[in-house]
Amino acid sequence: MTQTVFAPWDDPNEKPLIRFRGVTKRFGEFTAIDDLTLDIFEREFFALLGPSGCGKTTMMRMLAGFETPTSGTIELSGQDIAAVPPNKRAVNMMFQSYALFPHLSVYENIAFGLRRDKLPKAEIDARVLEMLKLTRLEKFARRKPHQISGGQRQRVALARSLAKAPKLLLLDEPLGALDAKLRQATQFELMDIQEKTGTTFVIVTHDQEEAMTVASRVAVMDEGRVMQVATPEKIYEAPNSVYVADFIGDVNIISGKARPAETGTFQLHWADAHAPFIAASDHAFSDGQACHLAIRPEKVAISSERPAEAENAVQGKVLDIAYLGNLSTYHVELSTGLILKAQTANTRRISRRSFTWEDPVWVSWTATAGVLLGQ
Secondary structure: OOOOOOOHHHOOOOOOOEEEEEEEEEEOOEEEEEEEEEEEOOOOEEEEEOOOOOOHHHHHHHHHOOOOOOEEEEEEOOEEOOOOOHHHOOEEEEOOOOOOOOOOOHHHHHHHHHHHOOOOHHHHHHHHHHHHHHOOOHHHOOOOHHHOOHHHHHHHHHHHHHHOOOOEEEEEOOOOOOOHHHHHHHHHHHHHHHHHHOOEEEEEEOOHHHHHHHOOEEEEEEOOEEEEEEOHHHHHHOOOOHHHHHHOOOOEEEEEEEEEOOOOEEEEEOOOOOOOEEEEOOOOOOOOOEEEEEEOHHHOEEEOOOOOOOOEEEEEEEEEEEEOOOEEEEEEEEOOOOEEEEEEEOOOOOOOOOOOOOOEEEEEEOOOOOEEEOO
C-alpha cells in the first residue's frame, strides 16, 4: 500500500485553514510584522522559527485575538477574524507557563473550559476521560499540579487546550521549561497527539531542532518578515538565503564571485591565487556576481592526502576539534584565514583520531554538496 505524502501546500485545490494577507502590525514606530502573506493548512503542524523579537509571538497573538493587525487581513476557514473576540474563535492557546489552576485537580483543570460552556456533565466526563487517555494522564486525574512533574504539567495544559476541540491550537514555546531529554520525548508525544486529533498546531519556537523535529513546514522569520517557508528537509538542504542557511544547523559559508562554467555549474572565485571552487546550481548567476556557497560540515570530507577524484579540495591545518560523542567536528584553517568545518562520524567505539591539532589536512567536497546563494 502506498502511503500518500501529506503536502496540501502543493495542491492548488486545497483551501488553507489560515490565511495572512498583507498583514502588518505596528506598535508605535516599531514594525513587528511587515506585510506578511502566508497560508497554513488543516492538520498541519506549522512552526514559526526565529530569534527573539522577530515577530513570531505577535503573529500568534493576532491569531488568538489578543492583537489586531494594523493593516491586512487574517482569515480562519475563509472568514475574516478581525472582529471575532478571542473567546469566540475556534482557536486555543497554550502558554509557555502552562497557566494551570493550582487549587484544581488535573481532572478539574481539563474540565474547566467545558464547564464554562455549560456542557452536560456526562459529556464533560466523557471528553475529559478522552483527553486523559490521549495524554496518558489517567493515573494522575485526582492530583494537583504541584504533585506532578513538569512534563506531566505540560501534558495537562495540552489536554486542557484540546478539550474543546479547537480547529487551531497555538503553542508558545511549549517545551521551554523542560530539560533536554524530556523535551525530546515530549516533541514526539506532541506529534503523536497532533496526528491523533487532526488539530492544526502552530508552534512558536526559537529552538531550530525542535522546529525541524515536529513540523510539517517551518517559517523562518527575521525582523517581522518570513524569510522562507518550506518543509524541514528543504529548509536544511535548500535554504534560499545565507540568513536561513546560517540559522538552521551548522554551516560553512564561502563568499566570492560567480563565473558560469559548464551547464548548471559555476566557478566560485573565492581567493586570489587559489583555484576556484565548482558548484552546481539550478539558479542562474551572472559573470562576476557576488554569491555565497553554503556547505554543511557533514558534506565536507577531511583527509591527509589530496583526494584524487575530488571536485573541490583545499589544504589547511587543524585548528580545533569538537568531540560530540557520535560525531567529531574539525575546524580547519586555510592559508587565507578562512575556517571550514568538516564532520566525521565516530563509528567505532574508541576511534583513534586520525588528525590532531596543527596537523596539515585536506578538506574536500563534491560540486553538488553545497548551495550557491545570491543573498
